[in-house]
Structures are given as structure tokens and as C-alpha cells.
Amino acid sequence: MKLFCQALLVVYCVAAPDVFAQRVLFVDADAVGASDGSTWADAFTDLQDALAAAVPGDDIWVAEGTYKPVVPFDSSDVTDTERGTRFQLKNGVGLYGGFAGDESERDERDIQAHPTILSGDLLGNDNGNVDPEEVTRAENSWHVVVAGDVDLGPVDATAVLDGFTITGGNPNEFAPNPNDAGGGLFIVGSQNAFSSPTLRNINFIANSARFGGGITCIFSSPTLSRVTFIDNVVTENGGGMQSIFCAATLTNVFFRNNRSGAFGGGLMNNRGATLMNGVTFIDNTASRGGAMYNLLGTDVVVNAAFFSNVADVSGGAMYNDESPTAVMNAIFSNNRTLDASQRGGGAIGNFREEPFLTNAVFYGNTSARDGGAIFNINSDPFVFNSIFWNNQADGAGNDFFNGGVLGSNPVVVSTIVKGSSFDADPLFVDPDGPDDIPGTLDDNFRLMAGSPAIDAGSNQGLLFDVLDLDGDGDTRDQVSIDLDGNLRIHDAGGGPFVDLGAYEFNAPGVLTAAEDAEAELPDAPLFIAAYPNPFRGQATLRYALPASGRVTMKVYDMLGREVATLVDGVLPAGMHEVRFEAPHLASGVYLYHLEAAGRTATRKMLLVR
Numbered sequence: 001m002k003l004f005c006q007a008l009l010v011v012y013c014v015a016a017p018d019v020f021a022q023r024v025l026f027v028d029a030d031a032v033g034a035s036d037g038s039t040w041a042d043a044f045t046d047l048q049d050a051l052a053a054a055v056p057g058d059d060i061w062v063a064e065g066t067y068k069p070v071v072p073f074d075s076s077d078v079t080d081t082e083r084g085t086r087f088q089l090k091n092g093v094g095l096y097g098g099f100a101g102d103e104s105e106r107d108e109r110d111i112q113a114h115p116t117i118l119s120g121d122l123l124g125n126d127n128g129n130v131d132p133e134e135v136t137r138a139e140n141s142w143h144v145v146v147a148g149d150v151d152l153g154p155v156d157a158t159a160v161l162d163g164f165t166i167t168g169g170n171p172n173e174f175a176p177n178p179n180d181a182g183g184g185l186f187i188v189g190s191q192n193a194f195s196s197p198t199l200r201n202i203n204f205i206a207n208s209a210r211f212g213g214g215i216t217c218i219f220s221s222p223t224l225s226r227v228t229f230i231d232n233v234v235t236e237n238g239g240g241m242q243s244i245f246c247a248a249t250l251t252n253v254f255f256r257n258n259r260s261g262a263f264g265g266g267l268m269n270n271r272g273a274t275l276m277n278g279v280t281f282i283d284n285t286a287s288r289g290g291a292m293y294n295l296l297g298t299d300v301v302v303n304a305a306f307f308s309n310v311a312d313v314s315g316g317a318m319y320n321d322e323s324p325t326a327v328m329n330a331i332f333s334n335n336r337t338l339d340a341s342q343r344g345g346g347a348i349g350n351f352r353e354e355p356f357l358t359n360a361v362f363y364g365n366t367s368a369r370d371g372g373a374i375f376n377i378n379s380d381p382f383v384f385n386s387i388f389w390n391n392q393a394d395g396a397g398n399d400f401f402n403g404g405v406l407g408s409n410p411v412v413v414s415t416i417v418k419g420s421s422f423d424a425d426p427l428f429v430d431p432d433g434p435d436d437i438p439g440t441l442d443d444n445f446r447l448m449a450g451s452p453a454i455d456a457g458s459n460q461g462l463l464f465d466v467l468d469l470d471g472d473g474d475t476r477d478q479v480s481i482d483l484d485g486n487l488r489i490h491d492a493g494g495g496p497f498v499d500l501g502a503y504e505f506n507a508p509g510v511l512t513a514a515e516d517a518e519a520e521l522p523d524a525p526l527f528i529a530a531y532p533n534p535f536r537g538q539a540t541l542r543y544a545l546p547a548s549g550r551v552t553m554k555v556y557d558m559l560g561r562e563v564a565t566l567v568d569g570v571l572p573a574g575m576h577e578v579r580f581e582a583p584h585l586a587s588g589v590y591l592y593h594l595e596a597a598g599r600t601a602t603r604k605m606l607l608v609r
Contacts, residue, residue: 056092182216212242315349334439345375384461
């Protein structure tokens, strides 16, 4: 048996047979043959028939066209049963779209040339108004696709959805989940058994819901790569995607023009641990967190662009609500807040937390009230190796506003801030791009020769490479690449120091791991990281165990003296976390050392007073 393992918010393993009996089932709405799925000529015309016939090991190839979960019996009276009918993913079954209908190899398909659409518009009457209460959407499917089920159980990584456009879902019921969430795709697991489907080459377009227009993910750990969310709308949270107690991994994911009536125009992360690499948010809107809202979670965002997102109240691009979000290699440009009576934070709003920002660019963000770039309320963010330029607040603080009853005191290290002691034009190549419009995808924030940002950073400020972006198999080293995938630390004339901002000047490229490599987890403890790091007073240490057993975790100072014993006992397999309180320790570097399963691992964390 082979074990498929996922280590993010929770670690779990599911067994799958070593060898599947390979079979392809064909689906083509225009086929006129025997309709048994055996060939293109005899393809199933209904995708539901192929899903019913599929067993673990099967691939389903779907030709271009539009496929709906059900054809209503009476178009004048679509029933709740019909609205609740959906395409259900299965373990061990790969569902692939983008075929012309004559291919003999999967690699021959062309997803762009042969769009394959899964639609919840059961009556085919949707107009251009994407809204849960739009009358023409009243009979649409509650979910177009579902992964996992309370009765059927969760799905694992062998449940694959690849090469489709998903549209027209509309769970608009004022009732508990699931009929109010996940218009395009509803992913559900449980606290003890997460669902972890694999999603590739998917477009979620014009879905609506109360929550999670494109996707709602609950107690799950899906993997998304090359996925887009466009024009999805919700009345409450997560216009593009809502994640609740999820450990999603997003790679090369694009959010554009998604809208939320409350939190997270593009993405709402709620009490999870989302890992993001290569994400772009543009023109998304919400009340708070125009692009992204993070609530009570631990999120890592690497290699990201936030352009022209809008929030009415706070956090034009991102709002961190008691979430120690970590961000690296990111650009925040032309994001804004609109309500002059509310908090502000043109790019980011922070509430009661210590987020960590490194190698970021904040350019041309605006607030109708305070904090043109960042608004902090009872928050003490860490900002390393970054650039703040041309941000504007109509109230106080063009770059930072620090307030709250307890006050806010950001730590800013090796960072250009206009009007500060390090006030120097960073010499961007073309921050408005060839179109001379800020906050669009052609903007160029690379550095020109002679920029004061070159070799001006702190190498210690880089994040841990929890996504293994350099492909060396080590998630305990630091992120070593920039937004272009070039070497992060190299000698550009002033020494081997990291540059400020999202890009390294004249840096050589590095070879990274294949995006879709399916490496198994090693039989060793896997640190997710310590957050925040650096930290003030307390930090959260998260780690995963591949098997149950005795575990010890201790903290040492740099002289090898034991400072604290955090864990000493038998723990089950899975993800664990422990808080390290350090009210009386001096500033400096400390080591946290884990012993489990006969193996050891040691990492560093920095205490700053």
C-alpha cells in the first residue's frame, strides 16, 4: 500500500492501492454511439453516468461542451432535490476536461482551445447579474461539484479535478451549510478526516453564494494549482473562496473582480493554515479585506501581487484579524479604502496580532482615513527588507497608522519609508507600467542600477521555506528566491545581502522543484515554523508527527542552556502546536529542539524586545 499524506493544519495519511487497474471512460455530449464510455465514438453523453461507472484507478476524459448536474423534469418548477444534485468527486478517479474528442493521450488535450464547462445554470437563463438573489439564478444548483460528504466520507489527493470551467453555482439558502456556501465547489471533511482533493487548471467564474462563491472548504486540505477565480459574488464572506478550518495549498492562483458583502473579496481564511505561492489578487472588493481576510489562522503568502483591491472599511488588500500572517516577496499597489469614517489601511489592516512582512513593496496605496499603507490597531507587526513609497492617507499616517487602546508598535528593519530616516527613492524600473496606470499587471517594481535598496536588507528577515520553493527537500532553510524565481541572497557589489523589495537586482536564476512533484513526506518531524518570528514575548510553534510516539521539545539559548521544556509526553500523529512564553528572557536568538520517532530537528527564533 502507498500512503498519501498531507501536513498542514492536520497531518493524516490515507492508504491507496499500489497499482490501479488503468481505464479511461470517455464523455462527449455530442457522441451518438453506444454511450457506454468505452471510446470517443461510444462516449457517455452524460458526465453523471461516467462518474457512476468509475472505480478507483479510472480516468474520465470529458470533451468540450457544457455539462450540468441534472436536467430538471419541469423547467417551471425546479425542485430542491434537483438543485442539490451535483457532480461528486471520487477517490482514485481523475476527472479531466479540455478534449476535442479524438485524443488518444491525455497530454494531447488543449484546455484553452476546447473549453469544458460544468454549469449549475440548470435552465440556461442566467444573465450578467452575478448575485445570489438574482431571479434568473433562483433555480441554479446549490453546488456544481462536491468533494467529500458527511455520509460518503472524505476524499483524498487521488480525487483529481483538472481542466474545467465551473460556473453558475448558487447556494443562496438562509440555512446552515451546505446550501448557503460553495457555489462552484463544496469541499467537506471532518475534524478527524480531512478531504484533500487535487485541483488543477480550473476556472471558477460567475458563481454566487452567501459564503464562498467559487469554493467553500471546511475541515479539508485541498491542493490548488493554476486555478482562477473571476467574477464570483457573495453576500457575506469569501467572494472567490472561503476556507474554514482548512489547510489549503495554493500555487499559481489568480483572483480577479470577486466581490464580498462582508469579509474577503477574493479569499476568506477562517481558523486555518493556508499556504500560498504565486498568488495574484486584482480588483477584488469587500467591506474588510478587499483581497483577503485572515481570521484566527496562520497563513503564509510568498510571491504575491495585490493590485487595485478595494475595501470600504479597512484593509484594501488584506485584513489580519488575530492572525499572524507571514508575507514575503509581495507587491501591494493601488489598493485603497473608501470610508472616511472608518479605520483605514489602504493595503493592510492589522487587528490584535503580530504579522510578519518581509521583502514587500507598498506603492501608491491610499486610505480615505488613516494608514495609507498599513493600519495597526493593538498590533505590532514586523516589517523587514521592504519599501514604502507614494502611499497616501487623507487622515493620519501615509505609511503607518498605529493606534488602539493598548497601542501599536511595529518593528521596522532595513526598510525604506518615505519621510523616515531611510528616505531614498528606490528607483523602480516602471511602477506604473507601459499603460501609465498604477495597480495593473504591467507594473514593474524591479530595481534599477544604483538603487539604494540593493544589498541593503537583513538576511535574517527572510521567511522559512515551508513550501520548499527551491526544491532542495529542506523546509527548514530560508526562502532563497525572489518574485522572479531568482537567487535571493547574492553579491551585487556590496556583499551577499538581500535586496529590499520583491526582486533581487541582477540575480541569477535558480532551479526549483517541479510544481506538481508528488513527493511523500519523510518519516521525520516536519516543522511548519514558529510564528511570529521574530517575536515579542510569545510565539506559537507548530510541528507535524508522522506517527504517534514520545515527543520532547525544549528551548535553548545560544550558549546551550535549557530555557524551557514545552513538550514531554506521548502524542498522536498529526499537527500540533505549543505556545512559548518568554516574558523574562532577553532579546536574542533561541533554539527550539524537537525529538520524535528517533529523529531530531532544531530551528532558530529571534526574540525582540
